[in-house]
Amino acid sequence: MSFQTIWEARRWASLFLKEHNREENVVDILLMHHLNLSRAMLLASLQDPMPDEYVDIFVEQIKSHGETGVPIQHLLGYEHFYGRTFQVNEHVLIPRPETEELVELVLQQISKGFDYNATPLTAVDIGAGSGAICVTLKKENPHLDVKAVDISEEALAIARKNANGLGAEVEFLQGNFLKPLIEKNIKVDILVSNPPYISIHDREELSDTVRDYDPSLALFAGDDGLDAYRAIIKDLPKVLKQKALIAFEIGYQQGEAVKQLLLTTYPQSNPQIVEDINGKDRIVYCWL
CATH class of the missing domain: 3.40.50.150 (Vaccinia Virus protein VP39)
Structure with missing residues (x-):
């Protein structure tokens, strides 16, 4: 799978999660993580090319969450709490x-x-x-x-x-x-x-x-x-x-x-x- 722009990747992932009755905000969390962007920076970069090196892991994580329900925090290994980052697992x-x-x-x-x-x-x-x-x-x-x-x-x-x-x-x-x-x-x-x-x-x-x-x-x-x-x-x-x-x-x-x-x-x-x-x-x- 390939995407020309970040927008295309975001749109595909949002539709996939919607079809599986998952919350679509997971898409932006994953994109911000892999691209090292804030939410504002992500929204400003939607027409930029989607870096090839992140496509496979992004698609894999979206499919895993959508199909099985595995928490996005488990896929990333962390969650934010009170302004700090905490490691989490099962x-x-x-x-x-x-x-x-x-x-x-x-x-x-x-x-x-x-x-x-x-x-x-x-x-x-x-x-x-x-x-x-x-x-x-x-x-x-x-x-x-x-x-x-x-x-x-x-x-x-x-x-x-x-x-x-x-x-x-x-x-x-x-x-x-x-x-x-x-x-x-x-x-x-x-x-x-x-x-x-x-x-x-x-x-x-x-x-x-x-x-x-x-x-x-x-x-x-x-x-x-x-x-x-x-x-x-x-x-x-x-x-x-x-x-x-x-x-x-x-x-x-x-x-x-x-x-x-x-x-x-x-x-x-x-x-x-x-x-x-x-x-x-x-x-x-x-x-x-």
Whole structure:
């Protein structure tokens, strides 16, 4: 296959993805990657010749994504998050824009609610995955002592690579939810988590790009999608300091349920449900 111009390559790829019911914005992501262009530069270069050396890999990746649903991030090996580039593969959840909103809220709450002249603050990310949350917290607030937990050694390997590559000092612990913290008697001021929160009964409703390629460990949490929250919240008293911030990413229909779980363990708390940029419930947080 050959293309005279970038426009021709872009048009062919867009039509191919449309025929396979895939999002067409993938085309520009791939073109920008291979041609090393910004979006504005790409749009300004559409009538330029399509370099022959990139045609085969471009066509192969478009066909692979269109026909199988393999995430474009897996084909490229990275995703952008909070202005940084994170390596990703089949062992970690691909960082999503909604999680950037969780990180932003946590950073804002930390700056409002803690005295930086007091003892250093310890933050933990439960279910670290690629390390997007824990690395970003450390890079945006270097004063934090950041730890991260994941049950998957394969995920931790990617998280460590991202932390090292981005120059973020994070302590990684392997284990299930809060167990490693309890075993080491680690107390924290800030607990953040984007845990699995999809019901196993909703598996077939997911797109194949998510269902077949994101790790099941990072997606599914029992019959109602709340098992991870139950496990974490039950053990919170064993790891939180007297004053603490808790923040969870949630499924868009889980706000009240997660709020009630927190109130069961901490009746005096005042959990808040926060909507994402699309107006869907996405975060539950509270101060103790």
